[in-house]
Ligand code: C2E
């Protein structure tokens with residue numbers, strides 16, 4: 001049947017149309033058509049719904065669209081449409097509209113240009129509401145920003161924590177940890193040709209802190225940090241590694257001269273005065289330097305520290321370089337300290353005794369116990385060899401204790417031999433006097449009253465006029481032990497010691513005695529010391545009596561007791577026994593023993 005085909009086609013077309021309407025309805029897409037020569041548009045029902053016009057008429061004025069557009073989007077939306085007209089091409093736009101109730105919606109509009117059957121240039125377009133999409137996109141964007149901000153905050157706080165772990169809170173400088181890390185990197189870096197470590201220490205920091213308070217100390221440290229930072233080259237870094245200690249690493253510098261220059265420059269910068277409130281603070285700087293100098297140096301930190309130690313020892317505000325010699329000295333000292341420790345255990349530290357004679361009668365008035373190290377290989381060693389090492393290694397108090405206990409043993413020995421044992425003077429070092437166990441120890445030893453005297457150097461009292469110290473000295477006196485001030489007049493303000501301590505005796509320093517026969521001045525000085533002592537009811541011992549001439553002058557001046565090579569060299573306990581024990585063969589002849 002010839003009609004069949006078109007009829008089916010018509011049905012198919014109707015079918016297609018219905019499906020399209022359903023689809024449009026389901027998708028809520030509005031359709032519009034616009035003959036650009038006219039001021040009207042054709043809108044379907046969905047377009048009216050999308051714009052909430054409340055109308056249904058198919059033909060609407062273009063102003064209905066134009067007025068609905070959000071004022072902020074209007075110019076752009078018009079321009080885009082005009083552009084599509086001009087191009088006679090596709091139109092694709094997105095804009096906001098305002099519903100009559102004031103609500104704002106986002107619309108998407110797409111259209112195609114075509115020329116209608118009657119030759120009119122037209123657009124047919126589809127438009128739909130994308131508010132939900134836009135809001136979702138906006139929400140996602142907001143969440144992304146929040147997440148980003150959070151991530152950034154986290155990163156920042158991580159960075160802060162990391163920074164705090166590797167920096168010093170006070171100065172903001174890197175700390176020991178970062179320094180070690182950096183140094184390890186530099187060690188492993190092939191392009192590093194020279195590497196140096198400078199160890200700095202502020203000389204007067206402790207005094208500043210003690211006398212001006214902690215905030216003054218903080219000010220000094222901050223100023224030092226800034227000055228050092230300003231004073232080191234770009235190939236350098238500074239860290240604060242302890243109270244007032246800084247470590248600088250330098251790399252790729254020219255050589256020793258440049259190191260010298262940088263170190264002196266730092267010292268100059270750090271030596272400038274620092275304002276703190278009304279006051280001006282100032283400190284010297286000691287610097288120890290170690291550098292690789294063509295060798296494969298792995299211990300620059302330790303080496304610069306040793307060099308710093310040396311700088312301090314040699315008198316502060318100095319720059320010292322680490323050397324082989326320094327290394328050897330330190331090693332041999334360390335060995336000596338080890339040996340000394342062993343020597344103490346093996347009772348190799350013993351007292352020698354030097355007699356003290358009554359100036360007028362020349363009878364034995366006392367003995368001074370002087371430490372000797374009976375070394376298994378090196379023989380008899382004098383304190384000059386080991387006292388300093390002992391001091392530096394905290395063994396001074398132990399030596400004093402060893403001597404004291406040997407003195408008490410020797411006394412008993414001598415007594416057993418029938419001797420009337422004179423008073424024995426033992427030297428007490430600073431650390432021993434500050435030893436909190438000292439009093440208890442002494443008490444346990446049950447020292448007979450008048451048997452001992454303690455020789456203290458006056459510097460102890462200058463450094464620390466501590467009340468506790470004075471109290472423990474009082475306690476020592478109560479135990480029947482005399483207090484003597486040693487090396488009196490050797491350059492310190494001796495009168496302080498005299499007044500505070502009320503010692504039983506003072507010992508005039510050897511140096512004042514040496515020239516007493518020839519020098520009127522020495523004579524006068526010793527004369528006035530004796531006068532003052534007499535006025536305070538303090539006895540006077542002169543040491544370093546090397547000649548009969550010395551002895552005579554000192555006796556004439558009024559010294560009570562004499563001690564020196566002219567009267568007797570320090571000698572071992574057995575020799576002293578022969579001097580003081582009646583059973584001994586040789587009777588008291590001064591000048592026993594050898595040095
Ligand atoms: P010091 O207390 O001034 O002891 C006197 C030193 O002068 C002793 O030196 C003694 O041998 C020496 N001497 C004695 N007569 C003369 C003399 O006529 N001319 C000269 N030039 N020197 C004389 P030594 O035994 O070498 O002791 C040196 C220092 O070591 C002592 O000086 C003392 O400060 C310290 N010392 C010695 N034994 C001990 C000790 O057991 N403990 C402590 N803490 N220090 C000690």
Ligand code: CA
Pocket residue numbers: 368427455486
């Ligand atoms: Ca002494």
Ligand code: CA
Pocket residue numbers: 486487507509510543
């Ligand atoms: Ca002395």
